[in-house]
Structures are given as structure tokens and as C-alpha cells.
Amino acid sequence: MGTFVPNTKAQQQEMLKEIGFEKLDDLFAHIPDDVKLKGDLNLPDGMSEMEVSREMKIIADENIVYDTIFRGAGAYKHYIPAIVGNVISNETLQTAYTPYQAEISQGVLQSIFEYQTMICDLTGMDVSNASVYDGGTAAAEAVAMCRERKQNKALVSGAIQPSVMKVIETYCFGNGMELEVIAVKDGKTDLDDLKAKMADDVACVYIQHPNYFGNLEDAAEIGEIAHSAKKCKYIMGVNPITLGVLKTPREYGADFAVGEGQPLGLPIAFGGPYIGFMASIDSMKRKLPGRIVGQTTDHNGKIGYVLTLQAREQHIRREKASSNICSNQALCALAVGVYLSAMGNEGIKNVATQCYSKAHYMAKRFEEIGFQVENKDFFHEFVTTSDTDIHVILKALSEAGILGGLPLDSHRILWCCTEMNSKADIDRVIDILKEV
Amino acid sequence: MLVFEKSRPGRGVSALPECDVEILKPEEKDIRTSELHLPEMAEVDLSRHYTELAKKAHGVNDGFYPLGSCTMKYNPRVNEKIAALPGFTDVHPLQPVSTVQGCLRVIKETSEALCEITGMNQFTMQPAAGAHGEFTGLLLIKAYHLANGEPQRTKIIVPDSAHGTNPASAVMAGMEVINVDSTDKGLVDLDKLREVCEGNDQIAGLMLTNPNTAGLFDPNIKEITDIIHECGGQCYYDGANLNAVMGWARPGDMGFDCVHLNLHKTFSTPHGGGGPGSGPVGCKEHLAKFMPGVKVVDKDAHSGKDILSFAKAEESLGEMKSFYGNFLVVVKALTYIKMLGKEGIPEASKNAVLNANYMMQKLKGAYDMAFEPEVCMHEFVMDLSRQAKETGVTAMDIAKGLLDNNIHPPTMYFPLTVHEALMAEPCETESKETLDDAINVFLELNDLAYSDPEKLHQAPVKTPVTRLDEVGAARHPVLKYEFE
Numbered sequence: 069m070g071t072f073v074p075n076t077k078a079q080q081q082e083m084l085k086e087i088g089f090e091k092l093d094d095l096f097a098h099i100p101d102d103v104k105l106k107g108d109l110n111l112p113d114g115m116s117e118m119e120v121s122r123e124m125k126i127i128a129d130e131n132i133v134y135d136t137i138f139r140g141a142g143a144y145k146h147y148i149p150a151i152v153g154n155v156i157s158n159e160t161l162q163t164a165y166t167p168y169q170a171e172i173s174q175g176v177l178q179s180i181f182e183y184q185t186m187i188c189d190l191t192g193m194d195v196s197n198a199s200v201y202d203g204g205t206a207a208a209e210a211v212a213m214c215r216e217r218k219q220n221k222a223l224v225s226g227a228i229q230p231s232v233m234k235v236i237e238t239y240c241f242g243n244g245m246e247l248e249v250i251a252v253k254d255g256k257t258d259l260d261d262l263k264a265k266m267a268d269d270v271a272c273v274y275i276q277h278p279n280y281f282g283n284l285e286d287a288a289e290i291g292e293i294a295h296s297a298k299k300c301k302y303i304m305g306v307n308p309i310t311l312g313v314l315k316t317p318r319e320y321g322a323d324f325a326v327g328e329g330q331p332l333g334l335p336i337a338f339g340g341p342y343i344g345f346m347a348s349i350d351s352m353k354r355k356l357p358g359r360i361v362g363q364t365t366d367h368n369g370k371i372g373y374v375l376t377l378q379a380r381e382q383h384i385r386r387e388k389a390s391s392n393i394c395s396n397q398a399l400c401a402l403a404v405g406v407y408l409s410a411m412g413n414e415g416i417k418n419v420a421t422q423c424y425s426k427a428h429y430m431a432k433r434f435e436e437i438g439f440q441v442e443n444k445d446f447f448h449e450f451v452t453t454s455d456t457d458i459h460v461i462l463k464a465l466s467e468a469g470i471l472g473g474l475p476l477d478s479h480r481i482l483w484c485c486t487e488m489n490s491k492a493d494i495d496r497v498i499d500i501l502k503e504v
Numbered sequence: 505m506l507v508f509e510k511s512r513p514g515r516g517v518s519a520l521p522e523c524d525v526e527i528l529k530p531e532e533k534d535i536r537t538s539e540l541h542l543p544e545m546a547e548v549d550l551s552r553h554y555t556e557l558a559k560k561a562h563g564v565n566d567g568f569y570p571l572g573s574c575t576m577k578y579n580p581r582v583n584e585k586i587a588a589l590p591g592f593t594d595v596h597p598l599q600p601v602s603t604v605q606g607c608l609r610v611i612k613e614t615s616e617a618l619c620e621i622t623g624m625n626q627f628t629m630q631p632a633a634g635a636h637g638e639f640t641g642l643l644l645i646k647a648y649h650l651a652n653g654e655p656q657r658t659k660i661i662v663p664d665s666a667h668g669t670n671p672a673s674a675v676m677a678g679m680e681v682i683n684v685d686s687t688d689k690g691l692v693d694l695d696k697l698r699e700v701c702e703g704n705d706q707i708a709g710l711m712l713t714n715p716n717t718a719g720l721f722d723p724n725i726k727e728i729t730d731i732i733h734e735c736g737g738q739c740y741y742d743g744a745n746l747n748a749v750m751g752w753a754r755p756g757d758m759g760f761d762c763v764h765l766n767l768h769k770t771f772s773t774p775h776g777g778g779g780p781g782s783g784p785v786g787c788k789e790h791l792a793k794f795m796p797g798v799k800v801v802d803k804d805a806h807s808g809k810d811i812l813s814f815a816k817a818e819e820s821l822g823e824m825k826s827f828y829g830n831f832l833v834v835v836k837a838l839t840y841i842k843m844l845g846k847e848g849i850p851e852a853s854k855n856a857v858l859n860a861n862y863m864m865q866k867l868k869g870a871y872d873m874a875f876e877p878e879v880c881m882h883e884f885v886m887d888l889s890r891q892a893k894e895t896g897v898t899a900m901d902i903a904k905g906l907l908d909n910n911i912h913p914p915t916m917y918f919p920l921t922v923h924e925a926l927m928a929e930p931c932e933t934e935s936k937e938t939l940d941d942a943i944n945v946f947l948e949l950n951d952l953a954y955s956d957p958e959k960l961h962q963a964p965v966k967t968p969v970t971r972l973d974e975v976g977a978a979r980h981p982v983l984k985y986e987f988e
């Protein structure tokens with residue numbers, strides 16, 4: 069059996085004796101018999117570190133790791149500079165608790181303050197929180213934040229990532245908000261349908277930009293329509309990697325910018341841990357859920373950082389809190405901070421430009437071999453249609469060690485390109501598909 | 505100094521090659537016009553920046569961390585090694601199941617182990633943290649009552665000693681909280697509970713931790729869960745304190761219908777300065793059909809093949825987050841479970857309880873123990889009301905004094921039912937030597953409270969900053985760096 073208990077049996081006995089007990093079991097004597105577990109747990113015997121390393125390696129090897137990935141749809145493979153992994157492996161930063169004790173947590177607090185600054189800078193917003201669980205929960209929390217006594221309805225574009233829609237639905241099932249889906253026309257949010265659905269009881273309009281199909285939405289027009297109702301807020305879900313090139317949610321007129329932060333330095337890792345970012349205009353800051361770090365001074369006037377605006381939070385407000393969130397994704401926020409610092413302004417513009425350029429190159433190549441590309445105005449994801457069965461396409465690619473796009477139905481595939489996909493990779497896909 | 509103040513235009517990390525296809529841009533109307541202010545740093549400066557930040561933080565590796573209710577046990581390094589395997593980090597969540605059999609096996613084996621440890625029938629790994637798990641559990645209860653045609657069951661009983669997340673989660677689930685006061689022994693008041701429940705068809709259920717937030721195992725637990733069931737409610741177990749009872753008592757056998765666990769507490773995965781955690785939720789059979797996310801099954805319904813596959817519960821309440829939870833955290837927890845095994849897991853709880861009792865007995869003379877228990881479980885609560893009255897030194901002052909001694913303070917001012925509370929949870933991964941040293945520090949600080957209280961009001965003095973102006977921070981919020 070493996071153990072992380074440092075006290076030897078002799079020490080355990082010594083300690084027991086000192087406090088007046090004979091054996092360890094005596095400490096559990098007050099647990100009533102009717103709830104006490106009879107016998108052992110039905111689990112395998114423990115193992116040494118070497119054995120468990122072997123066994124887990126075998127399990128890891130049961131997965132197929134594709135060197136070349138053309139699939140996004142909510143999880144994006146980007147290059148992660150080595151320093152990111154190095155920093156988040158630092159044992160102190162990795163094992164620290166939520167920074168309640170500010171005097172010994174300045175390192176963690178400062179890293180969150182820097183993260184908040186970078187998220188605001190990317191999105192054009194005034195205030196960012198310290199993170200939530202992922203893009204889906206960020207969207208759902210943002211929708212919940214907009215609810216007012218007379219505004220209980222959320223309008224959500226049907227062109228958002230389906231799993232994000234499901235999370236919003238689940239949160240609405242909890243809090244009783246009404247959710248209406250805005251129709252999709254030609255792969256984009258239907259402005260006429262949105263206009264028709266606008267009313268005084270609409271709390272918010274939520275869109276994703278670029279949307280699930282990769283298309284750029286008419287984001288500025290949607291903002292204007294959303295704001296035509298007095299209290300309605302405009303929430304944009306964005307892929308942060310696009311913000312090196314695309315207009316900020318603020319420039320499009322959004323009140324909130326949220327999204328999945330995974331593309332900023334986190335591995336795809338079978339879906340998690342990722343990070344949800346949430347940023348807002350100044351007037352909404354006291355409604356933001358979760359931790360927020362602020363700058364202040366200590367008794368000697370030295371600059372320092374603390375968790376602040378805590379009157380929003382569960383440990384102070386209990387049932388009146390803006391959310392129940394406690395643990396968030398701090399170490400992932402640290403990774404995002406290191407990633408953005410390593411990439412810098414030019415790096416992040418470069419990634420965005422490469423994603424855009426490569427996806428457009430690939431789309432053009434697809435058209436050359438007779439695939440139809442559904443999108444007109446897209447970023448780094450696009451949908452192809454062809455007569456060839458998707459299974460044939462994906463199987464041929466898989467045999468060449470390539471994870472193709474995500475099948476949407478029997479003939480449509482959602483592709484994604486990032487800076488990781490070289491021209492040679494793209495050409496290889498096209499060459500393979502020419503043959504099938 | 506902030507990273508932005510160290511930035512110099514023109515510096516950077518050589519991360520990417522040049523673009524090897526024609527460079528294209530979106531239309532003008534979608535092009536960003538506002539300037540970016542990301543740091544421009546050479547790698548060496550970046551490396552030093554974060555090394556400096558790490559020096560101004562305190563991890564489990566830096567010293568004793570008896571933070572009550574948070575289970576800051578040692579985070580084994582092997583967990584990190586395994587979770588960094590490319591077979592886990594480099595697989596896409598939307599790969600075909602036949603190509604991610606290892607990931608499904610991780611989820612399946614972890615679920616099975618957690619079912620056995622808690623006495624539940626099914627688990628989902630989807631919730632990302634404890635509070636997220638609570639929300640999930642309450643939605644399960646809500647879905648159950650709705651399916652039974654009892655939408656009026658919206659009231660949830662939460663003891664006054666509960667974690668703040670409990671009532672906050674209840675509100676997110678559209679429930680109304682009924683607080684029930686504890687007895688002067690820190691336990692659930694059965695009479696008051698009966699009074700609230702009897703014949704009450706609005707009760708959705710109860711949220712409870714056992715052992716509770718005072719570190720006490722409620723001996724009436726069966727009666728408590730019976731009272732709730734008799735009035736038609738469901739019982740939710742907040743697993744924050746499971747580290748006390750693994751292999752000794754199971755929430756399922758105590759009468760609970762669903763539970764959440766904190767893998768980042770009980771199952772040794774690191775807290776990361778505030779996450780990522782993982783808050784899997786388990787339930788008994790009658791709630792299983794409402795579970796969110798997907799469960800792992802032995803046959804692929806699509807192809808008919810005998811491979812691990814995902815299936816959705818018949819009346820699933822939906823998705824708590826995208827994909828399958830904080831997967832790499834689950835990998836770490838499974839590594840830990842496999843290492844400890846059937847003997848090691850109860851052994852961990854035994855030693856957690858031993859360490860807490862040892863510390864409590866040694867401190868009892870100097871510090872008053874809330875509710876004066878003879879035996880505690882994995883944690884205990886000191887009440888410093890006497891010191892505060894006699895010397896003016898508060899729980900906060902003692903906590904700050906600990907900082908100067910390289911000990912992370914216990915949880916302060918919690919549970920709310922104890923006025924000057926310091927709640928200590930030493931964990932099983934600390935040696936007698938560490939405990940003895942810490943006990944001496946606690947005793948010295950108590951002496952100092954009586955001899956030189958001012959010194960404690962001024963503490964800490966050895967930390968990178970002294971006490972910070974939190975009121976000022978909230979009144980004039982500075983929430984990001986302002987670029988010129």
C-alpha cells in the first residue's frame with residue numbers, strides 16, 4: 069500500500085497514549101454502530117509509486133494522441149510556450165489555497181490582478197473577475213447576472229456552441245429564468261427574429277462571435293437591437309485568441325465579454341480543466357460573480373493586493389450572494405497570464421492572423437476539390453458539405469494520424485485551423501480527400 | 505512590480521514560426537482598432553517575474569497549513585507526473601470514443617471507487633468544484649420532486665453552521681433556505697428539525713456535512729435523515745469533511761441520497777491558489793436517471809461494440825459545464841486512490857483524526873474549544889472569545905501572528921456560530937514533529953496575547969506586506985492596471 073502519512077506506527081501509539089487513548093479505532097468509537105461501515109472498503113490493494121505510474125501510463129496509452137488536429141468546436145489546440153507549463157508546475161503556486169491570507173498570498177493575488185488586467189485589455193472591458201469554471205459556466209453566470217425583477221427572459225442565439233447552450237439551459241432550470249433561442253439564418257443569428265423577440269422583459273441578448281460555425285456575426289447591429297430595450301444587456305461570448313485581430317466586444321457595444329479561455333495556454337486535456345473569463349463594463353462590476361482582486365496599500369503605505377468587493381460573495385452574503393462560486397480556476401488564470409505575457413502584443417496578433425489565414429487557405433483548397441464551404445465571413449472555423457460520407461473522410465484522415473473536423477451531420481463537417489496546422493498538413497488533408 | 509511595468513517594446517519569446525500561407529485579414533468593419541497592452545518580455549525576465557511571485561506565496565510545500573474545512577493535505581508529486589502524460593493532456597474532448605478509451609476508463613474507475621467510498625450508486629465527474637457540485641446535487645433533488653409532481657417542494661433546510669456556499673447554491677437552484685439552529689453542543693437540534701418538517705410538503709430536502717463544520721460527528725445522523733425522508737424530502741451530503749470518515753462511515757449508509765466530494769480536498773489534488781478543483785456528485789439509484797452530463801457504459805450503443813462508451817441519463821437535467829469536468833484533476837485523484845487502496849484510504853482518515861485530536865488536546869489548556877468535545881474528528885474549532893475579552897487579542901490577531909511563524913492560519917471566523925473562531929484541520933500528512941512545533945507556536949502566541957498584545961495587533965511583520973487596507977480596496981476599487 070502507498071501512504072503519505074509520515075507518522076510511524078510507534079509515533080501514532082505515542083500520540084494516542086499522550087492524549088489518553090489506546091488504539092486508533094477508539095477515536096471513532098462515538099460513531100453509532102448503525103452507520104459504521106462493517107468490513108473493508110471493496111477497493112483494490114494500494115500500490116507503490118512505481119506500480120501506479122506503470123498502471124496509469126497503460127491507461128494513458130489507451131488513448132490515441134493525434135499529432136495533427138483540425139477539430140475545434142470549443143476546444144482548440146494551440147502552441148503553448150514551454151514557460152507556461154514551467155510556471156504552473158511551481159509547487160508553491162500550484163498548492164496554495166485561495167488567497168484569503170493576503171499577507172502571504174501576494175504572489176497569487178498579483179498574478180490574478182495581472183490576469184484581470186490582460187482580460188480587460190483583450191476584451192476592452194473595465195472589470196474582469198478572477199475566472200469561473202469554463203466558457204459554458206461563464207455564459208450561464210453572465211445570463212443569470214442580467215436578471216432583474218421585471219426582466220426574466222434571456223434571448224440566446226441558436227448559433228452558439230451546443231454545450232454552452234445546454235449549460236445556460238441548466239442554470240435557467242435552476243433559477244427559473246426563461247430562455248428563448250434566436251433563430252439561425254445562413255449560419256448566423258437571424259436579426260429579424262431577434263427584432264421580433266425583443267421586448268421589455270428581455271434581460272439580455274447572448275451571442276457567440278465568431279459563432280459555432282465559425283461565422284462572424286453582425287455583432288454591432290445585434291448590440292444596437294439588444295439595447296433598444298431599456299434594461300437589456302448585451303453579452304458577447306468570444307474566443308479570446310481572435311481578439312488579436314478582431315474588434316473587442318466593447319467596440320461592438322457589448323456590456324459583458326465572456327468566453328472559454330482554454331486557447332490561451334491550456335492543453336485540450338479531454339475537456340478540462342479550462343477557464344471561463346468574465347469581464348464587464350464598470351457599472352456592472354458589483355454583479356460579477358466570483359473572486360475579484362483589487363489593489364490597496366498596507367499599514368506602511370506599501371502597495372499590495374487583496375480579494376475585494378466581497379460583499380457579492382457567498383462566504384459573506386450566503387443566500388444573498390451573486391453566485392455560489394468559491395473555488396474557481398486560479399491556476400488556469402495563472403497559465404493564461406504567463407501565456408499572454410510570453411506571446412505579447414505581436415505574438416497574439418500573429419496567432420490570430422495565422423489562424424485566420426490558414427483556415428481561409430484550407431477552405432479555398434477544399435473548394436478546389438469540390439467541397440462546398442458554407443461560410444462567407446468566418447474566422448478560423450468553417451463548415452464543408454460534400455457528397456462523400458463523413459465517416460469515409462474522417463477514417464481516411466485518422467489512418468494518416470490526422471483528427472479531422474467535427475461531423476455535424478452525415479455530410480457536413482466543422483473544421484478548425486490554428487497556427488499549429490502547417491501548410492503541408494493542410495495540403496496533406498486535401499491530397500488524402502482527393503482520393504476518397 | 506507588475507509585469508506591465510517590466511514590459512519593453514520589442515522584447516518577446518520566440519514561440520512561433522512565420523506564417524507559411526498567404527496572410528489574410530477580416531474585413532475592415534471587424535478589425536480591432538483599440539491598442540493592445542500585453543507585456544513584452546524576454547523569457548528570462550518572465551521566468552524571474554514568476555519566481556518572484558512564487559516567493560510571495562505560501563503553498564503546502566512551504567509549511568504547515570491547518571486551514572479548517574479545506575483539507576490542505578500534501579499533494580503527491582506523482583499525481584502531477586501522471587496528469588502531464590500526453591495521453592491525457594493532448595486528447596480532444598470530441599474525439600470518437602474508440603480513440604479515448606483510456607479517458608473513459610479514468611472516469612469509470614474513479615466513479616466506481618467514489619461510489620464504494622460514499623455508498624452511492626452513481627457518480628458524475630462534471631461539476632468543477634465543490635460549490636458547483638452542491639448546485640448539481642440540488643438540481644437533482646429539484647428534478648426528482650418535479651418528476652414526482654411536487655413542484656411546491658422548494659424549501660431547503662440548511663443548518664446555521666453550514667458553509668456559505670450551501671445557501672448560495674440553494675438560491676441558484678431556485679430554492680428557499682430555512683436555517684435551523686444547532687444545539688449548544690454544535691449538533692442538529694432534532695426537536696427544531698421535527699418542528700420544521702412534520703407534515704410539511706414544501707420541504708425539498710436538507711444539506712448537511714457530517715462531521716459538521718465544528719469537526720463533530722452527529723450521532724443522530726440516521727434520525728436526522730429519517731425525519732427528512734418522512735416528510736418527503738431528500739438529503740444532500742456536503743462532502744467537504746469526508747476526509748474524517750473514509751472507510752469508517754459512508755454518507756449512503758447515513759441515509760443521504762446524494763453527495764458531492766471535493767477531489768482537491770479529500771483526494772489530494774492541489775488547490776492551485778483557488779482552483780481548478782473538482783466536485784464530482786454521487787447519488788442513489790432513485791436519482792440516477794436525472795444525472796447531468798454523461799456516464800460511462802460498457803457497450804457502444806452506436807456500433808454495438810464492447811468498448812467503453814458514453815450514455816446520457818434518461819431524464820438528465822442537462823449539462824453543468826461543457827464536456828466531462830476538470831478531467832486532469834480526476835486523473836490525479838484516481839492516481840491517489842490507486843496508491844492508497846483499500847487500506848490506505850481508511851488509514852488516511854484515521855491519521856487525520858488522530859492528528860486533530862492530538863493537537864486539540866495539547867491546546868485545550870490555552871485555548872477554549874468550541875462545544876468542548878471529548879473527541880473531535882479531522883478538525884476542531886477554537887473559540888478565542890476569552891482572549892478577546894481579557895486581552896483584546898482576536899482570532900484575527902493570532903492568525904496574523906502565525907503568519908510570522910511560517911504557519912498558515914486556521915480558517916478564521918467560521919463557523920459563524922462561534923464568535924472568535926479558529927478552525928484547525930491538521931491533515932494526516934503532517935508528522936508529530938510538525939504538530940509539536942506548531943503547538944508550541946500556538947502556546948507562545950497565547951502567552952504573547954497576555955504579555956504584549958500590541959505585538960499581535962501589529963502582526964504580521966515578517967511577510968512581504970503587512971495588514972492591508974481592505975476597506976479602502978472595496979471603497980475605491982482599483983481592479984486593473986491603468987496604462988498611460
